[in-house]
Amino acid sequence: MNRFDYARPATLAEAVTAGALPNAAYLASGTNLMDLMKGGVARPSLLVDIGRLPGLDRIELLEDGGARIGAMVRNADLAYHPAFARRFPAVAEALLSGASAQLRNAATTGGNLLQRTRCAYFYDTASACNKRDPGAGCDAVGGENRLHAILGFSAQCIATHPSDFCVPLTALDAVVELLGPQGPREVKLEDFHLLPGSTPERETVLEPGELITAVRLPAAAADFAAHARYVKIRERTSYAFAVVSAAACLRLQGGVVTQARIALGSVALKPWRARAAEAALCGQRADAAAFRQAAETALQDASPSGDNAFKIELARRVVVRALSLAASGTPARLPALPASAFSGEVAHA
Amino acid sequence: MSLAITLTINGAQQAIALDDPRITLLDLLRERLDLTGTKKGCDRGQCGACTILVDGRRINSCLALALSHDGADILTIEGVAQGDRLHPVQAAFIAQDGFQCGFCTPGQIMSAIGLIREGQAGDDPERVREAMSGNICRCGAYIGITEAVLEAQRAMMGTAERDAA
Known part of the structure; x- marks a missing residue:
């Protein structure tokens, strides 16, 4: 892992100022970022720890029937929030089908959106990867690629986004709330991630310093x-x-x-x-x-x-x-193996 | 930038001066504090050998930056027994043959303690297996591990009911 400076800002304003510095990265729980840094795939020179920022850890069930999920809300806390899971059972099921219990206790809402692809060539710094090293080429093309993309890929990148959580969120018209040096804005989750095209290194619409503060589900999603x-x-x-x-x-x-x-x-x-x-x-x-x-x-x-x-x-x-x-029909209780094809459930039709 | 943090580890508060911002909780425990019960398996969040409880929740300590956990309350395998009296999960792992070589066992036990605290699995072996899937056992002691978690949970619930009565 490369050496880095560490900052733990106390306010959102301080955070986005620090986050806009060259080669800065936001640190939530680090379940993906630490892994990438240990492998030399991510090499930030400044980690801006957003873990203590006020207001990011709240799950708000809105009166209109929607919900607002703070960026630092942990996957397990959201999935096991009874009222949230009743309103948005597919979101809870997706969360509980992801990673392990330990990772779900740490991994955050914002971090899930920003997790990187699991393409093995992206993780292997000895391989060519246009996403990691623009212009280097793509060793996944013509390589071990049975798990790669079947939609929206380009000659430069055939990787996939691995999130479970984002799938029902996208289906349900979730909105991402952002705060940057220029102020707040909102982006539909469907428009948040970018297809690779000729710039696979550009993965989201985030501008330098922009921070995810929350994800919102509209009332109609319930x-x-x-x-x-x-x-x-x-x-x-x-x-x-x-x-x-x-x-x-x-x-x-x-x-x-x-x-x-x-x-x-x-x-x-x-x-x-x-x-x-x-x-x-x-x-x-x-x-x-x-x-x-x-x-x-x-x-x-x-x-x-x-x-x-x-x-x-x-x-x-x-x-x-x-x-x-x-x-x-949504079951009263999620199956023992959430989202599994081996849960023993018999589907209608 | 100060690299001084305070942690409560197995009930004792400690002031710790970090000489490097890169230190994970796992490396801090093992290399700086001589608490080597927590194991380093993959060091990438895939095997669960490094599982500890932070503020009562099980996490992978290999992916947790020590600096960002300033002020946390940490429980490791060294802190679960009371003197010579084993924690019910430790006793159940012995009674149910929940291990063979023992390398993954501290992580399995910490994960099981976390699982029981979460209270989501109940007495369903399938839910226990699913909730323990973040802990890999190369010896394949999974049947004993599942039995041990279920037995420990029953024992702890029985104790809680007796205490409440």
């Missing part, structure tokens, strides 16, 4: 609470990143879909909202044929970036399963 699920296919039952995941949230009336929200995870360098599939489902009977058609629509632009063509059909099936489970 309308899906009765039919909201997250499904995640992993290469082992627990404590693994997704090969493919999907969040599905439905509103049903007499067996007919009146509103649908679908997003996919680990298929692209950002959580992938499937708006065309949502539109196709509206007005349809909630049955297997409609779900399969929605899944076809969700993946209509997908193509392999390497040895990962299997992920396209896998993603379709994960969408179908998530929709089927959502249609069956």
